[in-house]
Amino acid sequence: MDPFADTLRRLRETFRSGRTRAAEFRAAQLEGLGRFLRDNKQLLQDALAQDLHKATQLDSAFIRKEPFGLVLIIAPWNYPVNLTLVPLVGALAAGNCVVLKPSEVSKSVEKVLAEVLPQYLDQSCFSVVLGGPEDMGKVLENKFDYIFFTGSPRVGKIVMTAAAKHLTPITLELGGKNPCYVDDNCDPQTVANRVVWFRYFNAGQTCVAPDYVLCSRETQERLLPAIQSAITRFYGDDPKGSPSLGRIIGEKQFHRLQGLLSCGRVAIGGQSDESERYIAPTVLVDVQETEPVMQEEIFGPILPIVTVRGLDEAVDFITRREKPLALYAFSNSSQVVKQVLAGTSSGGFCGNDGFMHMALSSLPFGGVGASGMGRYHGKFSFDTFSHHRACLLRPPGLEKIYSLRYPPYSPRNLRLLLMAMETRSCSCTLL
């Protein structure tokens, strides 16, 4: 029996209700805290005295961004150059030494990174290690000063468990099922163009690709022909022959995806060819929430459509599930887009487009909840790979001034001390 379960549930419900969002509410809470302190000063002092016999009567400061030391970067296979080198840039810029573990699944890139890249870098502070899951387990037994991992939530937990043993800080760029809400008020062809491009890019093997669509039945009927039209325009009548369509990375992933083709009903596509690890750009309809295609991150060129009766049901559907890495909302009404944004939580969000938010280096890229922790890109990379050390340098003299703070305390000393502290508006300096 978990004695805390009820309490936690109550608080979670309140949070979901959105009660804590309004600035006025938060301010009221903080004011309550302030009144608590003012009203109960003596009570607290007495308590502190009982516990610890406390005495309760009061330069150049800067942040130095220092490298952590030895950083481990574990990269995935879907964008094996980008997702290896962009973190690497951040780690190097911050002054760290780096061990790179590229994915063994994208073998050809692994080879280039292992054999060619080191020749361009100072090899006393850079190394590439190779291997499969078992080897990675061994690497993780070592102590690192930072671990940067991109991959699935399942393996993210393994990495975090290993990091916990050495109290190593981590950034986990994970994944999830990225919802794509399509409002009735939209131009179906524009939406279809964008959704198709971002879904089938790299054969759907993108952590921020729209994973499934949420829309009304009416909108589904308008979307399907528009999606088919976009697919034909982008990839031709025989998509298999298009140079713009990627292939599935390996046998295992191909068979997994082939299995998903039997969920719901195929409305578009559905063909597959094992010899090429090809899966046609596919749309599934009439899918149940319990089917596999709605249980795991798809990571392939298959797009299920789930029908909902309206915005509220869509938001409810989304918030019942794990927080995704990306969330998309398409609508001509900016109000609707803002409502989806305000009613949900996700790593990143884009209104009326796909994962363009990733291309802006002024925006951080990272997940929340099951989709990850930490962020990078641009300056966020530098900050992620640095320890932000607070420094205060004081001159060695001027002791007469500082001796004010030493005991024994006269009432006058204490007043001066408190005044000195307050004028720095270091608000909460309770001891």
Added chain:
Amino acid sequence: MDPFADTLRRLRETFRSGRTRAAEFRAAQLEGLGRFLRDNKQLLQDALAKDLRKLTKLSSAFIRKEPFGLILIIAPWNYPVNLTLVPLVGALAAGNCVILKPSEISKSTEKVLAEVLPQYLDQSCFAVVLGGPQETQQLLENRFDHIFFTGTPHVGKIVMAAATKHLTPVTLELGGKSPCYVDDDCDPQTVANRVVWFRYFNAGQTCVAPDYVLCSRETQERLLPAIQSAITRFYGDDPKSSPNLSRIVNQKHFKRLQGLLGCGRVAIGGQSDESERYIAPTVLVDVQETEPVMQEEIFGPILPIVTVRGLDEAVDFITRREKPLALYAFSNNSQVVNQMLERTSSGSFGGNEGFVYLTVPSLPFGGVGHSGMGRYHGKFSFDTFSHHRACLMASPGLEKLNEVRYPPYSDWSQKFITWALDSQGCTLL
């Protein structure tokens, strides 16, 4: 056999040598990376093609700081009001609901926080839970959206391991042995005043107190009488009766500290009184690195002095050990202070001063390595307790402009896309 051990050792040694620090070095590394990409563009494209058949041949953007949801704050006993309420302020300001788990060791404060505080807050989003290690362990089995823990590294590992099960991000404010280097070039009385005040404050039960002193034998001889003088001036001839000296929080810690009094040789103080859980402001000398007092965080009014032959040996001593939460260097020579700063790593650093930096709200407070991860205070608290969500609002129209990015790609559109992406920086696919 660990096949990676040699590689890792080599890289660590290089890091310690400071080679990666200079901006020029880092720039050279990044330039190398750039040349790699330019020189091997075709090679990479071919490899990407083999692996994934990739096509390698293009609004209002803002960051929305959103509350995580349900925060768990686990607080310690040494500053039970401050270390509970300051994180709480951050969590509430960021819009979260909070479960507070105050320390059961500081019982009286626990009572006030549990019985009085909730009356001042909206109780549908705030609750205090009570209990000891077992109850806390059970509490940790639940899922939270962020866990904020202040305590020892040992328990920090337990908290992080529990957080792993739910992929919950954590902030761990831990501890360690905070070194205090005292240079030969200093005024012993000034240094002694500061070290004494910060060491014996709250009977030494402060995570950022100077834990031990590193200095030369000559400076030790000058410091000892100065420390005694400061102790007498601050706490009187009979420190036990001073109203400005705290007591040890409980029997367990008292006995632990009493045991440490047997390390090295007592140069100042050394008295203790079990009935009051009192330990006199104490200085130990001639301590060995292997003795208990130099193995664990002291967290009491005992200050060991370890003698070294100079700055280099002090830096070496410090860097051989776990990274501390705080690090102090006292010297009239700012070069020496800077050297100590540059050649070491710690949560935070004080030059010619103790932990006054805690009161500067523009400075973050947090550890590194064994002393912790994450930071808070002031705006850093708000940022710590928020998810920074990247948002991009594109237009639902203007589709003609987007068409250039859709396949099939002509040579021209390929070039255009590449150009559009390049102007945004490193956008490799």
